[in-house]
Amino acid sequence: MNQDWQRLNIWDYRKELSIGNRRDFPANLSLLRKVHTEKIYALWLPDLEEDTRIRKKDKSGIKKKRRPIEKTTGETDPKIAARYAIHWVKQKQIELAQKVQTFEDNISYSLAHYWEIYFPKFQEEKKNRISADQLIRDERNKWFSEKIGINKEEFAHKDLRQITKLDLHNYFQNLKVGTQKDIKTLINKLWNEAQLQNSELYVGHNFPSFPKIKSNKGKQVIHFRSNDWELLVNCINQLSGGAARKNLSIEEYENLEFKTSTRDNQRNWVDLFDALWVNYFFFLRSQDLHRLKIEWFRQDLKHREFVLMHPTPKSDRKIIKTRNMRDDAFDFMLRLMNRRPDKGWLLFPSYKRKCEGGAENKVMRNMNFLLQIAVEKCLPEFPLIDANVKAVRHTSFRHHFEDDPTLGDPDKIRMFAENALTTPEMLQSTYLDYINREATLRGSKKKMRKSNYSLIKRVQAN
Numbered sequence: 001m002n003q004d005w006q007r008l009n010i011w012d013y014r015k016e017l018s019i020g021n022r023r024d025f026p027a028n029l030s031l032l033r034k035v036h037t038e039k040i041y042a043l044w045l046p047d048l049e050e051d052t053r054i055r056k057k058d059k060s061g062i063k064k065k066r067r068p069i070e071k072t073t074g075e076t077d078p079k080i081a082a083r084y085a086i087h088w089v090k091q092k093q094i095e096l097a098q099k100v101q102t103f104e105d106n107i108s109y110s111l112a113h114y115w116e117i118y119f120p121k122f123q124e125e126k127k128n129r130i131s132a133d134q135l136i137r138d139e140r141n142k143w144f145s146e147k148i149g150i151n152k153e154e155f156a157h158k159d160l161r162q163i164t165k166l167d168l169h170n171y172f173q174n175l176k177v178g179t180q181k182d183i184k185t186l187i188n189k190l191w192n193e194a195q196l197q198n199s200e201l202y203v204g205h206n207f208p209s210f211p212k213i214k215s216n217k218g219k220q221v222i223h224f225r226s227n228d229w230e231l232l233v234n235c236i237n238q239l240s241g242g243a244a245r246k247n248l249s250i251e252e253y254e255n256l257e258f259k260t261s262t263r264d265n266q267r268n269w270v271d272l273f274d275a276l277w278v279n280y281f282f283f284l285r286s287q288d289l290h291r292l293k294i295e296w297f298r299q300d301l302k303h304r305e306f307v308l309m310h311p312t313p314k315s316d317r318k319i320i321k322t323r324n325m326r327d328d329a330f331d332f333m334l335r336l337m338n339r340r341p342d343k344g345w346l347l348f349p350s351y352k353r354k355c356e357g358g359a360e361n362k363v364m365r366n367m368n369f370l371l372q373i374a375v376e377k378c379l380p381e382f383p384l385i386d387a388n389v390k391a392v393r394h395t396s397f398r399h400h401f402e403d404d405p406t407l408g409d410p411d412k413i414r415m416f417a418e419n420a421l422t423t424p425e426m427l428q429s430t431y432l433d434y435i436n437r438e439a440t441l442r443g444s445k446k447k448m449r450k451s452n453y454s455l456i457k458r459v460q461a462n
Contacts (some may be wrong), residue, residue: 001078006033007043010082017082025086026093031078032070040078042071042085050096109201111156111163114193115143130291133354142186148179150187160194165208172211174320181214220434222386223394226402228379235378236273236370240266244273253339258350263366264373272370275337278347279392281329282308282322283420286389290353290363292346297333303332310421322419325400364389397431408432 001008001016008031014022032041045051061315071088073081119139126135143151150156155167172180183283187210195202224232237244243256243266257266276287283294288310297306306329308322324330340346345353348366352358368388375387397420401407408418416425 007031008078010085018079019082019086022086025089027122029089031073031081031085037072038076040073040075040081042081042088043068044089044092045069046093046096048091104461109159109161109194109198111150111160111190113192114160114197115151115156117197118190118193119143123172130288133360134287139186142182148175148183150183160202160207161205163208168208169211172213177214180211182212184213212307218416221394221430222383222391223398224379224382224391226399229384229395229399231378232374233273233276235374236269239374239377240269240273244270247335248339250339250341253360263369267350268348268366268370271350272367272374275347275367275389276371276392277329277332278336279389281306281326281332281397283393283396283422285393286364289344289347289367289389290361293344294337294340294346295343297337297346306330306333320418320421322421325416325419327389394431397427398435401427401431401435405435408436 001013009027010017010029010031011027012018014020026044027044030043032043034041046065048066050065069092071085071092073084073088075081075084117275122139123136126132129135141149143149146152150171153167153171155163155171172183175183191207202452246252248256248270253267253270256270258268259265278284278292279286279289296309298309299305300307300323305323310322324333329382336346340349348363351362351366353363354360371389372387375382376384379387400416406412410429412428413424417427420427
């Protein structure tokens with residue numbers, strides 16, 4: 001036996017290790033030397049059917065390769081270490097055999113089991129939506145993600161009735177607030193699936209309560225104030241060489257300077273200008289912009305309005321028409337439609353979408369990249385981390401409420417929310433409460449007495 005060995009199969013070296021002709025241990029039991037210690041390790045990979053360890057999956061859903069189990073023997077002599085390793089592996093086999101039985105008893109009633117039932121249903125339900133790929137990927141990540149996935153947790157593979165409040169507490173404390181809400185929703189769906197599949201099993205069972213999830217309420221959303229917004233769109237128009245505000249034909253638009261190798265080009269600045277105003281006039285979410293089709297809009301000449309019929313509103317809500325509420329939107333949309341054909345992508349039409357073989361989120365990345373360039377040029381005090389298209393929706397709501405305070409009236413706010421595919425409660429708490437508070441404080445400020453001693457005393461010249 002070579003004294004410089006690093007890994008030694010005990011079965012093959014029984015004679016050299018002075019253990020006779022023993023055959024009462026696995027043939028793949030080995031000794032292992034490591035660089036950082038003189039102590040010899042025992043190394044063994046259980047057969048697949050007796051290995052109860054949870055195997056993680058990669059992004060494609062394929063289970064990762066199993067790794068051997070290691071245990072230090074505490075010995076430096078290979079002969080003594082071999083006898084220790086044989087004793088250890090026998091105990092480990094007994095332990096795993098007990099776990100296999102427990103695992104088999106639990107797996108049929110675990111979150112993992114009900115996930116296998118739930119997820120195909122989810123895929124079928126979402127498959128016809130435009131955003132199906134993203135919705136399905138996000139749901140899969142909640143289960144399989146190496147950082148946040150439920151699947152990596154031990155409690156996901158035991159009987160639901162054995163999951164404790166402490167299991168959930170330990171898991172949730174490492175999740176962000178937004179992620180906590182998403183994970184809670186998914187676990188609740190799996191519990192509901194369990195009750196549908198085995199209703200009699202869970203009669204009288206109370207599932208453990210979730211840890212209290214902190215709310216983001218009370219934090220004001222970032223938006224562009226009116227003067228900042230005017231500066232921003234004017235800057236983007238200048239970066240386009242003034243083309244963004246011109247009444248261009250389709251041919252003139254297509255002849256604008258454009259390079260696929262750089263995002264900072266004239267046609268892209270025109271496209272960004274158009275995207276921001278469409279977002280602003282129709283209260284769109286950032287993820288909606290790259291999906292907009294020309295044919296989703298129609299003119300209402302009588303009322304000088306454009307009507308957007310969005311086929312995939314958020315969270316499968318009822319499809320409702322969205323109308324522009326600002327009069328200048330009508331002339332803007334006429335100008336935009338003049339440089340577009342009858343059908344196709346409304347915004348950044350030069351870029352292929354994912355469904356056409358293009359890169360995912362290419363349009364959104366371009367918009368945010370260009371927007372940050374413009375913000376850095378004209379609004380140096382505005383935090384770049386918040387300079388994204390999401391802020392435009394917040395900006396639009398703020399400006400609508402500021403320009404017409406009556407939109408906060410009970411009946412109007414309900415209709416306003418419906419037109420913008422949101423809820424009155426969201427508008428009230430996110431925008432209106434802050435606007436009203438600011439107005440109230442400024443009104444009181446005018447009534448406050450000034451102290452003579454708080455003012456600067458002017459020095460009289462001799």
